[in-house]
Amino acid sequence: MEALSGTLLVGRSFEPMRGRVVVEDGQIERIEETETTSTDIILPAFVNAHTHLGDSVAKEAAIGLSLDKAVAPPDSLKHRRLAAADRSDLVSAMRRTLRFIERTGTVSCLDFRESGTAGARALHEAAASVSLDPFIFGSGKKSVLDVADGYGASGANDGDFTEQRAACRKRDVPFAIHAGEPDATDIHPALDLEPDLLVHMVHAEQDHLQRVTEQSVPVAVCPRANTVLDVGTPPVRELLDHTTVALGTDNVMLNPPSMFREMAYTVKQFDVTAREVLRMATTAGAEIVGLDCGVIAPGRRAALLVLNGDSDNLTGSVDPVQAVVRRATELDVKRVLV
Structure with a gap:
């Protein structure tokens, strides 16, 4: 079991949520809203x-x-x-x-x-x-x-x-x-x-x-x-x-x-x-094509992208969705969990 913490872009609406996503056996076990010091941004791969x-x-x-x-x-x-x-x-x-x-x-x-x-x-x-x-x-x-x-x-x-x-x-x-x-x-x-x-x-x-x-x-x-x-x-x-x-x-x-x-x-x-x-x-x-990924939700495949929200490029961003789409680059990638 592994937990990734930070700002999660959850569900089909990608609503930002501070918390963690718990992964077990390659699947998203659960999503928890909780306080965290992590500056990571976690989104679907x-x-x-x-x-x-x-x-x-x-x-x-x-x-x-x-x-x-x-x-x-x-x-x-x-x-x-x-x-x-x-x-x-x-x-x-x-x-x-x-x-x-x-x-x-x-x-x-x-x-x-x-x-x-x-x-x-x-x-x-x-x-x-x-x-x-x-x-x-x-x-x-x-x-x-x-x-x-x-x-x-x-x-x-x-x-x-x-x-x-x-x-x-x-x-x-x-x-x-x-x-x-x-x-x-x-x-x-x-x-x-x-x-x-x-x-x-x-x-x-x-x-x-x-x-x-x-x-x-x-x-x-x-x-x-x-x-x-x-x-x-x-x-x-x-x-x-x-x-x-x-x-x-x-x-x-x-x-x-x-x-x-x-x-x-x-x-x-x-x-x-x-x-x-x-x-x-x-x-x-x-x-x-029926792939079990593309969204952060319980029961879905844990295909996740972790960005460093404290990178020189992303630090100070006020909207994580806008930051991911408009500003993020390959240099901001911290981890790809596939």
């Missing part, structure tokens, strides 16, 4: 709702390129680099990125893994030596579901994914798909597949939002990557008003997979509150 870890072999290689030239299948720079990468180098690069993700407070990432079954197996190998367990959305043929946790489609304009969607239903695993990143033409076709997750939705319009609500489809947004690729800005406020929205960092080749950077950028660029952004970075991603 992050869930990064959209990554491409394979890009770790080509960091910064696509700077200045358009979406099509940088990451679009099948002939973009990313896909050429992935095809040319030695498997051991790819596994090593993904493992190092996973270590960075883990050290900076993330308990899981929902990864779109290219290269079919071989790609999914490579990510499993990369994750074998870290505590973080990525949720793998595989690609290619439906047989990838033998080794992946779900299916991740590149986009409805890139091919027919009907067979893969049916396979996901049969196995009761999630089907996710990119939509509305370069333009709006693939959003309705993506929704026709009745996905469990849409990614990006930069160009979502009112009729798309209506369908998202009717179909109860959550959305993962990646604002920094959208900015780098110059495809526009997602309507985050409107999306939040219509469905569950989670936060992702997208391609490692474009941005470091830092949820701190993604949160700070999102809260300052969009009409959203700090609490909404923190929920996007924790609870939302966990709930989308």
Whole structure:
């Protein structure tokens, strides 16, 4: 049994509470409100709702390129680099990125893994030596579901994914798909597949939002990557008003997979509150794929992030939620309990 004391950001509302969280056998046993001298800030560990870890072999290689030239299948720079990468180098690069993700407070990432079954197996190998367990959305043929946790489609304009969607239903695993990143033409076709997750939705319009609500489809947004690729800005406020929205960092080749950077950028660029952004970075991603984390509550998995509230950066902060979302960095991380 272990107890972590300080300012706890409890429940789905992240209401600050002075006290301690008691952990036993990997679960939150109880939460106690009590006086404490600890200046630590304790919150749920992050869930990064959209990554491409394979890009770790080509960091910064696509700077200045358009979406099509940088990451679009099948002939973009990313896909050429992935095809040319030695498997051991790819596994090593993904493992190092996973270590960075883990050290900076993330308990899981929902990864779109290219290269079919071989790609999914490579990510499993990369994750074998870290505590973080990525949720793998595989690609290619439906047989990838033998080794992946779900299916991740590149986009409805890139091919027919009907067979893969049916396979996901049969196995009761999630089907996710990119939509509305370069333009709006693939959003309705993506929704026709009745996905469990849409990614990006930069160009979502009112009729798309209506369908998202009717179909109860959550959305993962990646604002920094959208900015780098110059495809526009997602309507985050409107999306939040219509469905569950989670936060992702997208391609490692474009941005470091830092949820701190993604949160700070999102809260300052969009009409959203700090609490909404923190929920996007924790609870939302966990709930989308059924992970037992993302919230501090009794009976839940003890996936926790401890920040040093007395760090040179955070000391003097008057609102711990605002401090976490707007100000905190990797240097403030005191401990990650996963």
